[in-house]
Structures are given as C-alpha cells and as structure tokens.
Amino acid sequence: MLLETVGLTKRFGGVTAVDRVDLGIAQGRALGLIGPNGAGKTTLVNLISGVVPADGGTIRLSGSDVTGRPAHRLAALGIARTFQGVRVFRGLTVEDNVLIGRHTRTRSDALARLIPRPRSAIDADRARALSLIDRVGLGRRRAEVLAGELPYGDQRRLEIARALASEPLLLILDEPAAGMNPTESAGLRALIGSLLVEGLTILLIEHDVRLVMDTCQRVAVLNFGRKIADDVPAGIQRDPVVREAYLGTEAVA
Amino acid sequence: MRRLVAVGIGGVLLLASCGGTAAPSANPATATVAAPKPDIKIGLATAKSGAANFYNPQQSNGALLAVEQINAAGGIAGAKLQLIVEDDGSVRDQGITAFKKFIEQDKVAAILGPTLSAVAAGAHPVAQAAGIPVIAISNTGLGIVGKCDYGPCDWIFRASLGEQSAVPETVKAATQKLGLKKVVIIYGDGKFELDDLTIFKDAFKANGVTVTKEIAYTAKDVDFAPFVTQAKGENPDAIVASSLAGPAGKILDEVAKQMPGKRVIGGNGLNSAALLSNANAGLMVVGTAWSKASTDKTNTDFVAAYKTRFGVDPDQFAAQSYTAMTVLADALKRSGSATDHAAVKKALEGVSSLATPLGAFSFTADHDVKQPTFVMTVKDGQFTPFQ
C-alpha cells in the first residue's frame, strides 16, 4: 500500500467529521471516494494532506508513519493535491503557479541569482512547467496569463498542473470535474487515465459518480464521517447500504 | 529594473535640487530696505510646523521686532540686519538642515534657535563644528551650554533661562514662603521633564527638603487622578509637577480637588499662557525668565511696541527671542566685523548687564544666561509675582 490510514478521526466541537476511517491505496491505482454532501470527504483529504491535524488514528505513506506531519512536509514526501474550491494563486501567472508547484523539487536559487547571468536558455524547471501546462490542456501560450484571469474550468486544470509539478507519489483530486462541461470532463478523464498508465497513484473525490466508476479500481463510500463501503466499482453499485445512504439523502435534498 | 532604480533615485535628487535653488528666494522673511553696506544676515531656526509649532508666531515675531527696531535706529554701523527664518519642523533632521543652510548658503553672522532642546541636540553641533555663534532662545534643558555630550560647545550661547538657574530660585522661594519639609514629584517621561526632575531633586536637597516619592507618568496617560492620589498618600507639603503645560493643568485640578490648600511647584513647562485660564492656576508656583508685569522701562517699551506691531501681547518666547536679537546686535556693534565669527563670539562673551525685557543681561563663563528669575503665580488670569 502506498497510502494507508488506520482509524483516522477528526472532531470539530461535538461533531465527528471523520470517524475511524481505514483506507488503503495500492501503488499505481486510483481510489475513488464518494459520499453525500457533508459526509467528511474534504475533511478526510485535509487530514491526509496535513492541512488539519488528526485527533486520532495513523497515516502511513509507503509504509512509514507520517501522522501529524505538517502539510509542507507531506508535500515534500510526495503528497500533492487540488482543492475543492479552487485555490490557484490568482495574482500570479500560470507559469509561476506551476513553478511554485515545483518548490519541493527545486534547490533554492536565491543566492545564485545574486550574480546576474545572461538568460540564455530556458532552464529545466521552466521547461518542465511549460510542458505540464501543455499536458493539462491549457496551452503554453497562456503561460503569462494571470491565474485569476482563467475561466473556472481552466483554473482547475492549472491546479492539477501545479500538483503534478511536484512529481508526487500520490495525487489527491478534490472534485476536479466540478464546473467542467462534458468536453472538459472527457479531457480530464483521459488525463487521469494517462497518469495512471505512468504509474501515479490517485485519490479521486468526485460527485460525478460515472467518472469515479470509470477511472477507479476501487471505491470507498463515506457517510456521516464513517466508511460504509469499500469495494470494486461494480460491488459498490450493488451495495444496498450505499444505495440507502445516497437515496436517503438525495430524497431529502 | 536596475536602470529604473537608478532613474528613480536620480529623479528624486533632481527634484530636490530644483526645490533647493528655488526655495531661498521664496522663503526668507526679510525685514530690510536697500542699504549701502551689505546686510548682516541672522538665521532663526524655529518650529513653524510639527509638534512645537505653537511657540512659533511669538518666537519669530520677537526677533523680527528687534530687527526692525535696530534697523530703524540705523542698524549696525550702517549695515542693516536681515533676519532669515527657517522652519525646523520640530524634528532633528530638519533643524540640522536649517542650520546647514544658514551656514553654507546664507553665510549668516549668527544663528538663533532652534525651538526644541531635542532638535538643538542635533543642530547645535553643526554650528559648533563650523564655528558660527548660536544663541539658544527657548532651550531650557541640560547639555545645551557648558558641558555638552558632543564635546566642546563654546560657540553656543543661551538667552533662555535654563532650568538649572530658574528651578533652584523657585525652590528657594517656595521653601521659604511655604515652609516646605517634604514634597512629592510627579514627572513625565520626556527629555524636558526628566531634566527638570534631576534639577528639582538637587534643588530640594540643597534646601533641606525631602522628596518622599517620585511618580512617573507617560506621554500616553490620560487621567492624572491616580498619580495625585498616590502622592497624597505621602502627605506632602506641596506637589512638584515636572511636566509640560497640558498634564500640569490636569495635575493642578486634581491637587485642588484631592489636596485642598496644597500648592503645585513647577518648572518652565507650567509657564504657559494656556494655563492662565485654568481655574486652579492660582495654586502654581513657577520660576520664569520674564514677567509681563515687570515695570522696568525696557520691558514696558517692549510690551507696548510688540502689541502695536502684532496686535497681541507678547509672551515669554517673544521676550526671549527679542532679547537674544538685542544681545546679538550689541555684540555685533562691538565686534567690529560681522563676518569675523570669532570676534562676534568674543563680543557676545563681553555682553554685560545689557538692558533687556528680561532684566539686566549677561552671559556666565559657560555662556549661559545670567539674569533674574521671576518666581510667579497666577492671579486673575495673569502671571503675578509669588508673595
């Protein structure tokens, strides 16, 4: 298992947002995480990526315990993520956004830059950033555009490019298809597929159940902070508990 | 970018240089008509703006009146005096710049000012280094003349009554007339107040009075009741306010309320026209350099002339700058040359019992003012001698 959580728990005041959740994602696989609104999906992602500390349980990455590590450490260890409500650096260019994604893979050049040198060639980091911008379908022509100027769907793609820039072991995508039209969504599906082919491990949180079923080898279902199912897609579709949870809440909504 | 930085700095310097050459023609307050001999220029650095700006009109006007009178009476051996006034902004660097301008550009014979002691701490060393005589006209603190932190300060003279002269006189008079045994000092945390604190403590010691408690307030204190309550606990014979006028007013009110019958002894900070309208001003005992009520002819003439010229009564700051200019003119007449700074300095040292609104005026060996101290209180909204 590349990533493993055991009994992961988070409480906010009296509410247990994540309740003793065990998850496992094998190297090179995609795990889908679904569940109704407020089921604790984003909190779980925040725990795994170190944005909020856990109240209980352990997180293991490639077998070693990383519980309690802050977000920037986990990023350095190979966990990259996107955010449900897009968090690109709006006032910076597309290229700078992606370069910041490479922060952990770049040696600090602050001292080296004090000696001025001719800007002869595009350096390796910039080249890699541009190719990532191409890869997520933004097009390197837009490298100098400010991130805040991009349409919403493109900002999501930029977030993915930024996350990939760190050459992660695990990529967490938090509702990447939200706000995308069917064409963009199809492009996203293709991108995820090709990343899996290259051996990347993915945790995909998504409302678009079809996208999850099509791309993930396993699917876990959360409800009220608890994992109520964890199975191959076909098994999930048949699971009465899952149907109950979904239909129950869907009916209310 | 590097180019831009350079252009930016260059631009600022360029702007500054344009202003620098334009400013002198626009600014100086000249008080002369064309004269056969070249004018003798005198610089006055004063707080036209900034924290101490309220001293200014009187300080400038006093000097201006003296210059006008001297010129009307024929000037200095046929040469007219020309007063150049520069703003010291109540801050050190602008005071220094004003002094440097007087010395480098205007080539003045002597300088008066600046208004605040803290500004003088920066400006006076400039004149000292250049060897230009300076007369301080409102600095009362320690280290202005005599023994100065920046080394010798023999080019600096002082026409304002220093607290180390005024306070001992005040303390002596108060001790005798009020029969003081023990006092409490309430003091502020500024340079002026701390200087006063030191001087007061020495003066009381010399007069055999015990200072039972020293209570500090800060520039940020709003209410003075707690300080006076603390002082009251010592049951002193009088309260000493080592403070500026604003806090002093509040201390007077609190003493009147909490310790009826007790007096407030103060330094030059209490010597403020703004305190005259305070209902409890009658409690204060303060040593001043000047008394408007003095019936000395030089003084009554000065008061009348000032009132005619400017439409208001002069205050101590006007009297002191007027006096300094009178003293300087006297020295210039005797020096033989206004451009020979050493001669002017020597002549200043020779000023002896000159009649001025402050009384008979001389300098001590330390170049400090030697003049009578007026120990005053307030009656009917006027400073009157303390009996």
Add this chain to the structure above:
Amino acid sequence: MAEQLYNAVFIGSIYALFALGFALVFSVLDILNLAHPTVFMLGAFIALFVIGTLGLPWFVALPIAVLVTGLFGIALDRVAFAPLRRRGAPALSSMISSLAVTLIVVRLVELRYGGDFITFPAGSVPAFVFRVGDATFEGIRLAIVVLSVVLMLILTYVLRRTQLGRDLRALAENPRAARLLGVDVDRAIAATFFVSSALGGLAGVLLAFAYNTLDSRMGVPLELRAFTVMVVGGMGSLPGAVIGAYVLGLGEVASLVYLPTELRDAFAFGLLFLVLVLRPTGLLGQKSPDRV
C-alpha cells in the same frame, strides 16, 4: 485604596467610552478605523466652537457635537472606506485611508486652533459636584462612568433585538448574503458609522469637559489603549470591549500602586501582547483571528 479604585473605574470608563465606537465599526465591518481618535478630538473641538465662537451653552453644544461627529462618520465612510469596499480591498487599505483622513483633519484643526492645548471659556463647562460624606463626585465623571455602561447595554440591546441590529449582524457575518436577504447594506453601514462616530464625539466632548482641556492630539493616547481594550475583550464583542476597558484601567492603576514606576507603561502593551499570543480571541471574543 477606595479612591484608587474609583480612579480605576473612571479610567476604565473613559477607555470603554472611547473603545465602544471603535469596536462597533470593527465588529460590523472588520475595519480598524484609525480615524476614530480624530473623530473623538473633533467632537471636543466642535463643542468648543459652539461654546466659544457661537456663545451657546454646553447643553446645546453637546448634542450638536454628537450629531456633527455622527455625520462626519458617514462622510468619513463615503470618502475613505466606501471606495475601497467597492473594490474589495483588504483591511490594510482601510487602515491607511483612515490614517490619511486623520492627517488632514488634525492639521485643519491645528490651523484654526493651534497645536497647543486650550480650554473652554471660563465658567462655560458644567461643574456639578455631589458630596457623599467626605467624598466628592463630579457630575461629568459620574456621567462618564454611567454612560459607558449604559451605552454598552443599549448598543448590545440594539444589536441583539432590533431590526437594525439584525441587519448589522447579517452584514458582519457576510455582506453579500446580507444584501441577498434584502438588507439595505448601504443604510446599515451608514448607521454603523453614524453611531460609532457619534459615540466617539460624545466621548471627546465629555472628556474635554471633565478635564477642561482639549488639543489636536488628544485622541492619540487612547488609540493604542483602544487596541488593547478590544483585543483583551475580544475583537468584535462590545461587552468584551467594556470589560477589557475596565481590566486595563484597573491594571494600570494597580501597576501604579504596586510596580516600580518605570515599568508601569509596559503594562498595557505587555497585556496586549500576552493576550494576543495566548488567547487571541480575547475574553469574550467570537471571531477567531485565525479564520481560513
């Protein structure tokens, strides 16, 4: 000791009266209005103008000063804050624009009245004195003590129980949502500034009356104290601000009595610093300074 306690309560009341308006604007609009000390000073000078130049009695000057400073508050918002709000500028910008207004107004007052402190014309300031046994109480001081608590109660009531209060709380919570819910946001903001500045003006007049002293920088010493009071009480809480004011007043007097004099001034800022570091939400704070 009893006397010092009374002194402390009085000082606390001054801080409270000053901080209430400050805290109101912060709690509703998240603006740190650095022009509040200027409004305070302006109140005192308007009273001086009405009494000294127009020759009217103090009980006319007081309401006029309060009204004019209230209107000034609305103008202040239009000039310094509204343009920034439209642009969605961050908190720093409004701190700076309010500072700019302060520079301008203080200097204008100095051009008219000079930079030195001045007093009201003799006999024009109310001077009621009550005697209880040996102790004397001045009317103005008692009024300040009572008002600071009464105004806090009224303000809290208004915020909790009235339509305006509900509008303001909606505004504080989320301006966009408030607008969608039909709150007249512009009117609510104008009301906030009117009330805040009128309170500041009232504090200025009362304090000037109490000391019969006013000057163009009279609000400055209270400014940093108001920060302390708000932080200690809890940013955004009006009762918290009043409690914070009394804590500070008592602490200052206690440190005068018990601490070496040199360390006394460090008390306010030390307290401020400690509370910020140890309990940033203050005593009664609801807003977390660590909102993400």
Add this chain to the structure above:
Amino acid sequence: MDAVSDFLRTYSTTIAVIGVSALLALSVWLTLYAGQLTLGNAAFMGVGAYVSALLGRHLDTPFPVALLIGSVAAAALALPLGSIVFRLRGVYLAIATLAFGEIVRVVLLATPITGRGQGLNGIPPKTELWHIYLSVLVVAYVLWRVQGSTIGRAWAAIREDEIASASQGIAVGRHKLAAFVIGALIAGWAGGLSAHVTFSIDPSDFGFTKAVQVLVFAVVGGTPNVLGPILGAGLLTALPELLRPLKDYRDIFQGAILLLVIIYLPRGLVTFVDVRRTRRLSRIGALDVA
C-alpha cells in the same frame, strides 16, 4: 560644480534622511510582499540605532562593526518575536507588532544606559551619504534578485494563499519568519546609519508615528517591486522640503496624496510603471499586496 557641492553640503541631512527612509520602506516592503502587515520595523530601527551608538560610545567599536552588530541585534530580536506573532494574521498581526514596538519604546525609556527619555546625545556623525545610498542600492538589488527566486515566488504564493502554499511544500512559517527577520536586519542597519547622521536619538524617534510613516512610504510608493518603496520614501520625505511654502499644509497634502493613492492607485505610485498588469490584476480582484 560648486553649486552642486554647496547644495550637497546644505541638504546632506535631508538627502541622508531620504535614503534612510528608503531603506526602512524596503524593510517593510519585504514583509508586505510576503503578505504580512507588520508595524515593528520602527522598533527594529531603534534597536539598531541604540546598539550601534552605544557600542561606539562605550566600547569604541569601529563604525561598520557597530552597524553590523546593531543590525544583527535587531534581527536576533525579530527571530523569537516572529516565531510568536506569526500565528496571527492581518489586523491582529499588525496590532501585536505595534504592541511590541511600544514595549521597546518603554524599555528604552526605563533603561539608564540608553539615556532614558533624554536619549543619547553627541553621537559622532560618522555616516556618509555614500554609506546610505550604497546600502539602498545593495538592499534593493538583493531584494529584486531574491524576488524572482524560489524564495521570492514562495513569498508571493504565501501572500496569495497560505494553505495552498503549504500544500505546495512551502514551509509557510519559516518563509514568513525569514521575510520578517531580513526586514528587521535592514531596519536595524538603517537605524544605525541614521543615529550617526543627526547627533542624537531618543525613544520618541522610534514610536508609533515612525512605524506608520514607514508603512505609508511603502504603500504610497507601491508594493509590486522594490522601486515602489524607494520612490515612496523619496517623494514623501523630499516633497515637504521642496514645497516649503506648503509646509503648514504639509500634513493635509500628505494625507490627500495618501488617500488618493490608496483609492485610485492601490498598487502605489509604481503603478505608472506597470499600468497594464495592474489593470489585469484589478479585473480579477487580486490587486492588493497585503
């Protein structure tokens, strides 16, 4: 050439003060660039000023060494302070650093060796104009180069979004602290230089007013690049000198400029240098640095 040297001799203090202001504005700019509003730099300036002046006076420390120690002392104070206060954000951070500044002032007032309220007088005027302007150039150059480096990008990212920055592997706390400490280092250096210009320092030189003034320089000048703070400090220090007739109205004038800039040129005067980008930023509502 005579006119120039006359001019320099007369206005050397003003020109020196402009340079020192530029250094201070740069020191604040740095933390602003990383998205933090701190008001402690006047206090750091004071630490640099007092430490270097006292070393010169009591230990005859050579001037450059005294400057360096003063500057390092300011940074050494900033390190623990920053570690504590950077848990706070926005207005709270501003207030906490302001409180720290006041504590420093009170300590200076209470300590005999600093001359208490009387301050230190008779400090030898060792600072030459070229010391100051060389410092401005070096600091501006270094900050400009660092701005485009990995660290500079990290600061910009933190300013835009702290949480997203942490998730890119940026040690947010350490980077903020670095900006703060380097800022203190610059402010301390500026303080040491300024103490040896005006013969005398006292605690009131480093209080709230100064803190605000320095911030105003940085903001009026503009925050997008290092040119802004230099421009702001230069303009706002020089203008009152240039427009002497304006003097009585100086505050009104400065206030009006400040108001106009913050409302109409929120990225400061350097907006003029980079109008297109500013327009684009304003469209997406990401205009302001702090």
